[in-house]
Amino acid sequence: MRRLRWLALGLSLLGSVQATAVLEGRSLRFEDGAALVWQRSFPVALGDLSGPVEAGGLTYLGVGPVIYAFTPAGEVLGRADLPGQVTSLDAGAGAVRVSTQEAGYVERFTLTLQDGGLGVAERVVPPPDPAVTGWLTAAADLVPQKEVGRAAAADPTNPFLALREARLASARGDLYASLSAVRHALNTTLPFPAWVQLAARLDAAGFPSAADLALEHAQRDAAERGFDPELPVGRDALLAYGNPSAYVGTLLEQNRLTRAEAWMRYLRELHPRFEGGPALYERYAATLATQGRAGEAEEWRQFARSLRGGTLYNLGLEGTRALRDAARLSALSLLLALLAALLTLGARAWRVQGEDTREYGGRFLAWGRRPLSRARRLTVAYASAGERLTLVLLSAALFTALGGWQWSNLVSNSLRAPALNTGTYGGGWVNAEFARLSLRPGPDTALLSGLNAQLDGDLSVAREHYTRALPAPCARNNLGVIAQARGDEPQAREQYRTALAARPDLSAAAFNLGLSPSTPELTFQQTYRSGQPRLCYPDQRSLTRAMTGDLSASLMRNLREPLSLVTAAPGNSARLGWALLGALALVAGLAFTLLLPRAASEARLGRPAAYRLLALLLPGAALLGGAWGSVLLLGWAASLAALLPLSGLVRFAELLDLSTPGVRLGLLGALGLTYLLNTLAFITAEIRAARQARMEAQQDS
Template sequence: MNGRRALWLGALGLTLLGLCSGAQAAAVLDGRTLTFAQGGQTLSALRFPESAGELSGPVTQGEMTWLGVGPALYGFDASGTASTRLDFSDMISSLDASGGVLRVTAGPSGAQDTYTVSGGEIQERVVFVPDPQVTGWLRRVAEQVPQAQVAQAAAQDPTNPFLALRLAALARQRGDRFTALNQTQRAASLPLAFPALLQLAAQMETLNSPSAANLLLSRAGRDYAARGYDPALPISRAALRAYGDPLGELEQLLGENKLERADVWIRYLRQTSPRFEGGPALYARYAELLDAQGRSGEAEEWRAFARTLSQGTLYNLGADALLTLRDAARLSTLALLVSVLAAYLTLAARAWRLQGQDTAALGGRWGSWLRHPLSRLRRSVVAYSGLGEKLVLLSLLSAVLLTLSAWTWAARTETRLQAPALNIGTYGGAWFYGGLDDLELTTSRESALLRGLAAQLDGDDPAARSSYQQGAALPCVQNNLGVLAQNRDDSAQARELWRVSLSEAPDLLAPAYNLGLQPSAPEAVFQREYRAEPRLCYPDQRALVRALGGSLAGQLRTLVLNPYGALLATPTRLSAPLQALWVTLLLLSYALCVVWLLTPTPDRERRAGRPALFRLLAALLPGSALLDGAWGVVLLLGWAAALCGVVVNRGLIHVPYLPPLLSASGASLLLAGIYILNVLGLGLQELARFRGRRAARRASERASR
């Protein structure tokens, strides 16, 4: 019995000894140094500089130790060698493996995404925050390594391609072409997210390695598509700059007249994100360069492509449609105000003498305001005008209110439309939802489409269906519900929903693509090359405008219900007191015009005077003395519009998004024609007055006989 017990104890001791000798190395983070030790012996010590960002962890799972460094999660084996790097949407804030599953939290408090890491891969969709500190982290860390420590840093982090490129540069300096080529090829083959791929491609251009740059651009496009980014959505210059800055590289190549390489980069942009900020101007510039080389056919093809991008925008005016409307409203407001001022001055010049006579008994032209304000109000210079002239003046002021409302609506909606959350080339992620909440979307079907689409891209199908229920009548929603049905392998329902979507909106691309009709739009080309699944329908600019700012009709309703508040929002860049002052004066003038419209007009005999100042203003301000007829209004508005055209052509007023309607010579000719017609009208008016007086005199003579 004692012998058997001794055997058992011996076996147990040997087992424990074997387990201890085979124990996994322990990973300990001390400050910014991660140490791997086993059996009291240090296997490796990895030092992370301050420039790498905050550290999270370490967390050990099985044979892998995970450490969060900035926005990257590194996986180390037992010896401390980095074998895996995963890129996250934002800076990593915490790691948690308490439930047996590694969960990674990225982003600041209030805008955090939580991801699951399994099998060395991120299970959820990653939407990168458009922040160069995040998306340019790998390159920045590599560039900040001192020259003498590049080899050591590359050995510590073999997943960083920018360190490999620095090793290649050092090898070239030594004349070691084989090592330089080997390191360059290794850098181009490492797994990367599309922002880093684009940054690496730009460096390959600098190194005169076009084939490597082409390969990296192709990989970038595939990763871009796999992460749910799409060419149907706009993308800002700031977002492009954060995502590897392909636009900056393209502009540099164009500036260096490297058109062959520029063609590769502009085609990448055309395929992945053609609706980038400043796209129309760049497409036009590229077409002009092609024309200069005698490649007019290609140039026209680029111009035609740029025109196709205007479909779905406001009034099909293109990406800058709201800015065009804003500038048109500003210029129209100026022309109307000039017309109102010209009409008022002319009417005042005609009634000035009569007004002085009528107010003399009330205390004078100015003193009567204190003694008899109501009587003085009834004797305004406008009150001496005819009913037609009063109606014209009131109509002009009404038009001013309308153009101011259009200006306010266009400027406010454009500002909201340029919100960063809507201009990163995709939807989804905590950063996107935070930006969307700040916009305070209107309660509309388009808002439901926007939120449902973001949820669907993030893989949250129940949330997507819940949002889509609020906008189920939209053809775009019908298409996306069909995609959800197809994902459930319900092909019959999917095709029925796509047919309904296409029948309600025959020009909609997504259902046509899903039904196999082979549309030729850029989005369809992108879908065929990079994705195998059905195509989602994205809101166009008109849908986004309705989701963000409502309609222009809604702005007009606000003007009717709260004119003071609506006009205070006009973006005039004036200080708050000055803004309040001109709004008050405008509304007061409008109210007085309504009062004067109801004020009885003096008899025609008393209005018949035409003093010299009136005649001068009538000649200088075309149409202002002819407002009792339709042609007077036409001349007045035409003159004001032509005058504004001259001012714009001379650069005194800047309306960059409004296409030039008249050249400088055209505006001058129009002004000259208007003045000639005005003189002709005034001459006919004088002739009619002369005949009227002569007829009255003859009638008087006959009566006296």
Template sequence: MRRRDTGARRRAARFLLGLLPAVLWGPAQAVPVLEGRTLRYEDGSRLVWQRSYPAALGDLSGPLEVGGVTYLGVGPEVYAYTARGRVLGRADLPGAVTSLDASGGVVRVTTAGDGYAERFTLAGGAAGPSVQERVVFPPDPTVTQWLLRAAQAVPEAGVQAAASEDPTNPFLLLRLAEQRRRAGDSYAALSAVRRALGTSLPFPAWVQLAARLDTAGYPAAADLALDRARRDAAGRGLDPDVPVSRAALGAYGNPSAYLGTLLDQNRLARAAAWIGYLRELHPRFEGGPALYARYAGILEAQGRAGEAEEWRQFSRSLRTGTLYNLGADGLDTVRDAARFLVLALLLSVGAALVVLAVRAWQPQGEATRPLGGRFRAWLRRPLARSRLISVAYASLSERFLLTLLLAGLVVSLGGWQWANLAGAALRSPALNIGTYGGGWGGAGLGDLNLRPGPDSALLIALASQLDGDDSLARQTYTGALPDACALNNLGAISQARGDEAQAREQYRAALSARPDLSASAFNLGLNPGTPDSSFQRTYRPGQPRLCYPDQRSLTRAVTGDLSVTLRQALLHPAQVLTPAPGRSARLGWALLGAALLSALMALSLLLPRTRLTPAQARAPLTRVLALLLPGSGLMNSPWGGMLLLAWAAVLTALAPWSGLVTFPALPLLASGALQGGLIVTLAVIYILNAALLLTAEVRHYRHQRWKARADS
């Protein structure tokens, strides 16, 4: 009896010991585990599901399980999976995901950029994860083309399985549709296309998908994809008032290149849809004027002159707000105009100095002989030699003319340098992605070293406002007041917080300061017919229209005006030679040298004139040079300066004929009709110069005769 009791006790003890772990730790739970590049979902020792990710997709982050949903960062994407391995959704982020955490009860994602990091909050739902903050995509193809690359990396035999595993990737579904169509199953192909259009995508992916749908023969689906691209871009803060570079447009689906392909193929019906997309969302894209002109030319060749003229007028309307209303490439025109003036002034200064040096050569040699010679005198008696320089033999009016020419040369060189600096700054990627703000854009603005002032404050505040930080934006806008653009955007902040009365007051103040400000007119309900207002009505209905800085404002923010460059050259010479985007060391040295020569020539005005005998002043070689270099022999009169500058300008305009000097942004100089007119003008200048010299000779001869009679 005792043996039986002992055995029962032992069995009960073993049962209780086996039950103890279950009591202490509860039942085993399924958990996601990342092994290498394979995500495994395990329920104890049982494998529920697994997914493998090729190395081409980028680094993996996580996994993180919250509320029965598993999150995994794959490159710039965060995928959400159910407990059964079904893809719940995908969040598109602007950089590679580096960490996932659920501190505070919400899913937080960190993405890495070049020298910066961004934090985003994911909100879950039946449709999958969504990013609560604004996402600004950098013009980086590794980010914007990730879905396309992921689909292209799948071998042909594995497309169906990959599309089943990831139904959120429309490029996989489109490949599946093409397979079904080749197999003769058009119904299944259309079904796959409809499923592709039912996905959630950022606008760069919509543009890429539209191009592939167009190529595959689904034009209606392509138009729908383009419309969704516009709406997604508008929701992310992209605006037609902000320019887009060729590189950014390439990262955002490259619609301009595809439009060029359609025009090459003479598919005007499809080209109209794509150029309409660019006109609405990215009208100020790099290379736009040339593409608009090409499209207008094709329309005109088909007898559609009215449409062609409408496109030309639209292209011309985009010049408003640019530098001198010259268009997006206006700085190139200013640069070439400055180069033209530099060459013309160099020719005129050189001609004047040659004539003065030849005229003073003989008397200068005689005067410097007691000092040791023309050149050795600089070492022996420099002060005395400096009083015998060539310009000391020139009259006050001749020296004054040279001073003016050298001052003009300084300003022209400064304009050339300024155009280079401003052009390089305005081409900064941070200012050419169709919007402002975001981590990538903020880091780019920080690298620009914006000049303190209202224009910089407007740009920084606008970026903060677009990112949703109205408090910081309102504080920064105060540094831009009373700028009309800042007043309008402060009104938008007031309207967002429900203060309609103050908002309308600020809109009215902005419109009073700038009657042509379409943003304030739109916000006051005046319905201006500008492209940006039409875009706002269509894609951001009910929202106030923000004011964006134009090219002139951006130029002042990044570089300042011409006076800033000239002031740097005069007050901070070393800064002119400091390497910077758009800054040329040779041009900097030329600017400093011209400024020094101009200052020395101004000082020469104080030198007493060394008289020349009539024979020395009218040496034969001097008279020949005065005939060959128009105006150089008449610098004592206003006619001399006018002829000298006109002669130098005409020669500079004819310089492209030689091929040694070109002015690409001044195409008028290359026209044959203008060249013929320039040659005629040059001949007239020589004839007029000869007539004036002959008149001066006759006057001198008469004066000599009168003097001889008076002496006798």
């Protein structure tokens, strides 16, 4: 078939005279003098037109994000799919150059003639833009049903038109014509998002085997373009890439488990780390279990668990939500403990504080008349040194917990950055997005920049970035890949060995040395990039260091620049920032009280009734002078905070499931235990106080 097309092209070129291509409005006309040879019109919905340009006997026209090459006879020789709207065509210097533009970036490509039609010399990375990746589908859907046959003949490079032909033939009962149209649809060249869209339509049309073949083509094309299963894929990107996860959900709702299995295999092999993956894996495993396939269900659950490696604290792809809930629970527990301690200490000091401030006009007027004397008689000043130290530690822990909460929000927002969730690095869209990110200078950022350049084929720039990233093992591995591409095998193997020695779990270096560890990424590499060395990609911990820094770095930044806490920033909550600023002020204030002498003795303070009541109701709050008092107070506060979701006021959805009876009983049991221990300690303290009072009375008498 291809030989006949090239023969027809040659004959048309030999027989052609000085004809000219002219673009009038939305119509491309090919005129031979005053005679019209052929004409092709393009609907407005297909996008802007660019050109035409004539080179080598062919006419090139940009239509939206694609380039068509027409023969002098008006036949479509080929189509090139580009990552943005075509803005210009240039046929100078013996090559056809194309410019594409999207929001904020411009790319330049060189068109080539290949055996299969029209190609692009440079790497083309489909952006996560449905208007670009879904252009072929939209173009086919614009054609009225009565004109499908003519449109398919006019544009044999659009497989969605051929599929519409197949469905019409099936409706007529013409099975041969239907299968012929399906074979023609599969005998095209497409970017992988279009293959996925075609596979979904083939599935819906009743051609499951053809759909499986389209998914296989999608994986091969994605591998050639530099996409890799080790990199995460966000929800928006997956939507632009054919939305296979949503289609799996549809198949599960329809109970088409056999077809769902094929699509789950596709996701597992190409996009295992997609947003929402853990939930879909669990749903699929549960469906398998209900079908009596418990072994397969457990295998899928085990696969989902294996994806936790390299994530933050190995919590999984969406583990930042669990970190956030843990920080919120810790902050709430510490806040309850602080309030309980201050309330109890205030109840004990209330009477004596009133007596001491009476001569200055009372508790409140004293701030205006004698502020220094009033500050000397703060409620905390009546606490012992051990109690004040405990309050300082609790407030510092509260600041740390709030900082962890803010950090988890920032990390979650950073890791969801579109540039990090396309399944690959490099390409105009990713590079433009990277320029908008506030990356921290360091080895991790240099590694990212090196990968962008290496995947785009700029090895000299990549080597410069990797050199700045040394001695990072990942950078050493990728330097070895560059050396191997130059033919320097000894240098490459030395880099791989050094990387593996520094990090024994680095699967890329082990693969490149021929050790072949078993991971989904390496299976993909062996299948679709056989014979090529394996690149090392940064994990979540590396990306976090590049985007926000570690938790310790974030806390130190908060201490150095406290006003930055309330500055608007992506992922930064103003209310949380003010809470952090307040916690920092509380730490400073309580730390200052450590310098003050105690305002009253233990004997003068006594054990007022309100203090005793609070000592019973708030476990550990009256025992802060001893080490076990703070333990009891924190245990009570943590148990109470964990049970608060029952009230509907707060939620810790990713951390605690209070709908489980065992969890509720465990927390209630822990809360009851704190009250039991506190009651025993309270009785002991009351007995000790009574004995002390009796001894003092005997001494006075």
